[in-house]
Amino acid sequence: MKIGEIVSNKILQGEYLQVQFYAPEICGIAAPGQFVHVKIARLRDRLLRRPFSICDVSEDGLLTVVYKVVGSGTEVLASLEPGTVCDLLGPLGKPFSLPADHELPIIVAGGYGAAATLLLAKRSPLKGVMLLGARSKEDLILTDVFANAGFTVKTATDDGSCGLHGRVTALLPETLAAHRDQKIKFYGCGPTPMLLALAKILQDKGYHNGELSLDHLMCCGVGACFACVVKVKADNADGWRYARTCKEGPVFRVNEVYLGDNDG
Amino acid sequence: MKIGEIVSNKILQGEYLQVQFYAPEICGIAAPGQFVHVKIARLRDRLLRRPFSICDVSEDGLLTVVYKVVGSGTEVLASLEPGTVCDLLGPLGKPFSLPADHELPIIVAGGYGAAATLLLAKRSPLKGVMLLGARSKEDLILTDVFANAGFTVKTATDDGSCGLHGRVTALLPETLAAHRDQKIKFYGCGPTPMLLALAKILQDKGYHNGELSLDHLMCCGVGACFACVVKVKADNADGWRYARTCKEGPVFRVNEVYLGDNDG
């Protein structure tokens, strides 16, 4: 098999697809929360690579990405047959740090956030709680995989079709109450508005032990172009600076996240 | 089958490939010497269509084009699998007029000129002579097809690997001698330098009964953009004007061809 070769590419669930690349080197060193930057073969009039979180890696060198078709790049990706070779750059970005042995991980995720935190769940010493939000039932992906990894999965949907009717952050209070005696480490991954809301809750409540994965439209993916920035707190007159989510992130500590006007 | 669908696409001989499209409407009205303007699916960063002479048409609606890979468009074309649908415009251009019942056609062709004159040969009332030139033996295409159509095929190659060692126009004198008593109609199709040389011989010798297919890099293919022009004789101070090979040509009368400095 060639490096970057697509081994399978099929519908995972609802709007989500799952593609597996043969990428033994990346698999060997990938850490939870990192991403690969994919040059999509055949997308000739578009120059940029597309970033995707590493969902899973296998010992035989298969790297799994879970994705949704949202534009031309993902449309072409969805049409690629097994055997097509793609050029992958990675693993890129600052990973989540694993919880310490005694720390209970609580993951709050939305959208492809579930995919971006699966490796974290698998590698956590203590198995914790996965709070997963989505628009509707069919968008709640990978719940069984998280359950198999030993996590308690709780869900919330905007339309109430599964789990709590409302925002995923609304699941936090009861979850925290249930684990009142444990040292908790928070993890978050999902749409930026959700993460900013989560960061506010955690910062307000003084839960500093946590990490959120904030990303933004990327070009280079390696920290060279300053396209992908979000505001993080800084020790300057403004109280913030733009940090590169591809290099200084995507994972930031809860406390780093700037809660003022954040266009990122 | 869909209109424009590729039915087969394979090597014909040497560097030449042959593609068949399902195009019943075009087949129904195509005349010898006309061309189709092909939008090559998947050539996303290139806007222009690629013009190809109609080599053959069948009663069941299959249109044959013979082509050589010379750049990105033909490279992509060569890679298209049967089932791919292309957008064809045509038939375009002024066709060859068929020889009258008593006229003996002598065709002088080089390169894909053989493909562009096959329909002419097939539809000629009298079967005549095909003079075919090429760089080397393996570039002499369709000789058996012309022979099957009743034509006498004589060849010339630059490297002497088949037929006369030299230019195809050198085959003219003996051919003319052999048919001294017949009314002859000349046809030419091939690289521009060859056609200009042929036009000069014919004009000098007073052989006015003939038609040459002169083409040039095309954009619109329908006469709208003036990209594809060659110089033809004109009744003005300069003695020439630029004629659109896609609309006023590609077929011009021998006598129309301008023999002064012709950049076309």
Place this chain on the structure above:
Amino acid sequence: MADLRVDLGKLKLKNPVMTASGTFGYGVEYHDYFDITRLGAVVVKGIAVEPSHGNPTPRVAEVSGGLLNAIGLQGPGVDKFLHGKEYLPFLRSIGATVIVNIWGKTIEEYREVAARLNAESAGIAALEINISCPNIKEGGAAFGTDLKLAHQVVAAVRRETALPLITKLSPNVTNIADFARTVTDAGSDMISLINTITGMAIDAETRRPRIANVTGGLSGPAIKPVALRMVYEVAQAVKTPVIGMGGIMNGEDAIEFMLAGASAIAVGTAIFSDPYAPIKVIDEINAYLERHNIGSVTEIIGALKV
């Protein structure tokens, strides 16, 4: 069906979609493909006083996302345009809305072609002055890149005709808004932009320019961002109605130009890729408006939220 009519001051069109001069011949070439009277307007290839050979070949080179051309304004001259059956008489006979693009090598030539067209103006909806030509009298400086010359040529044409006047701006300038103000000042009723951006292509193997004229004009999707920006700048600078063009391939592109401030748009290079492109653009604009519940296309003109 949304209301597609647009009003460009003196010029009222059934829909905002025109063809870009030089990419649609004289209309007749495409009437076999679709009914060209369905177009907002047919803008014909540039017409001058005299017939003109145009440039030596090769005249075009395909480049990434675009086309480089140096056709050099080959054309029949105004006489033949007015009387040759495949030109204006044909367009008149089918009832197309016709805009005549004009050019000259001196101000006098511009003036004269405008006067000639004015004298037999039946069936002509407007004149479009292409000022991207070099002025041979003034040593080759293009009218379209010199504010004073641009003013002079528009004013000279204005004196000859009461026909609605469009001035087509060259993008090869530092400040496009200045040119918009100047030609408005000189009496232009509308502004169209952009013409092609000067570019060059080289064949590394032969070491020669890929077009005989060495440089040519770049068109197609490659120039769309520049065109959009200039349309936006001009629409901000003047009240004169704007006709936007440059790389429009589909209805979405057309909508973008209108949001930026264009009251109408023209489809050019896209036609070489698909002769039906202008008609598809009309349909796609309509589909967009219906999808967004917008009753009239005029509602999106300049409706960009910044």
Place this chain on the structure above:
Amino acid sequence: MADLRVDLGKLKLKNPVMTASGTFGYGVEYHDYFDITRLGAVVVKGIAVEPSHGNPTPRVAEVSGGLLNAIGLQGPGVDKFLHGKEYLPFLRSIGATVIVNIWGKTIEEYREVAARLNAESAGIAALEINISCPNIKEGGAAFGTDLKLAHQVVAAVRRETALPLITKLSPNVTNIADFARTVTDAGSDMISLINTITGMAIDAETRRPRIANVTGGLSGPAIKPVALRMVYEVAQAVKTPVIGMGGIMNGEDAIEFMLAGASAIAVGTAIFSDPYAPIKVIDEINAYLERHNIGSVTEIIGALKV
């Protein structure tokens, strides 16, 4: 292996391939991918006197054959650049050939950053003055589109340093050759071009500009024909060595720029598509020269047959 060394007057390079400022960070980001000392030069992202946030996001939009960006010159400021370990000290430590791209919002700021770099110039091969910035003192007119301002800023920097000086021209002007002459006059040893062309992208669905800054700079293959033309015009107009850039994706593109008159070239946006692009360009230039039996790359500079 052909001889790839080029001589740009005061600046001698092991090969003609640089990185374009702003597309290669400060070098360190790519040193994991290949040995960046192999490059003719590493041109770092623009450095100013003070640290700078840059523009709000979104800062980029992908367009047909190109990229629109309005990063807004986010950067660490000259102090941190000189002393922060991931900046100049790193580049010095590995022995890279470094060109520092500089900018300012006033002439004084340009002068100051040049003076600061001059004072600690070990490891700096040249300065590149980015004049595409708006001059806040003069009401926002960009230095690079005003001949007088362009002259002043180059002259001011020239007085501060004996380092080889490159001036990077903006393509958003009517006559690029005039700017080449002016900056040469003001003491620039070399000229680089082109910077990005101002453009705009709009999201038809949201009706908003696709980048927060409304307009941005277009780069990539879309601008290559314009860049080639301007390089050619400048090379014809002045003797000052030219560094060409704009849409260079591979060795063939690089050769075309050198044929047009560039003594060296820079790879920019291509790096986002393939981080190894600059190294591949070096190899492909060499392969071209070997295939054509050309001993030295200098033989193709300006060797276009017109």
